[in-house]
Amino acid sequence: MKDIEYELTNVEQTVRHKCVKIFLDLIILSSLKRKELSGYDVMTVVYDKFHVLLSPGTIYPVLNSLKGKGLVQAKPTRRKKVYTLTDRGMTYTHLLSEEYDKFYSQLKY
Numbered sequence: 232m233k234d235i236e237y238e239l240t241n242v243e244q245t246v247r248h249k250c251v252k253i254f255l256d257l258i259i260l261s262s263l264k265r266k267e268l269s270g271y272d273v274m275t276v277v278y279d280k281f282h283v284l285l286s287p288g289t290i291y292p293v294l295n296s297l298k299g300k301g302l303v304q305a306k307p308t309r310r311k312k313v314y315t316l317t318d319r320g321m322t323y324t325h326l327l328s329e330e331y332d333k334f335y336s337q338l339k340y
Contacts, residue, residue, distance in 0.1 A: 251283045260324040
């Protein structure tokens with residue numbers, strides 16, 4: 232019985248980690264809809280919500296990609312960059328959320 236419990240825990244952790252990595256762009260954009268965040272804040276949000284610890288080497292390339300696409304903008308402050316959604320990013324987040332919802336509904340039984 233303990234083997235099955237361990238396997239379920241391991242499956243849960245694996246699924247959480249994969250989903251966070253796959254949906255990291257949406258997680259970041261959705262989080263930025265609520266408030267501006269630094270890269271460190273994004274790591275904290277991901278950990279608090281999903282119990283997945285990501286490295287800066289995972290977070291910052293996604294933030295830079297979103298910035299390059301014009302979906303977020305970075306404002307330097309004294310000690311860090313703070314990211315906010317652009318108008319384009321707000322529209323894209325809405326469309327992306329709808330598409331993920333459609334996809335997810337296909338996975339339900």
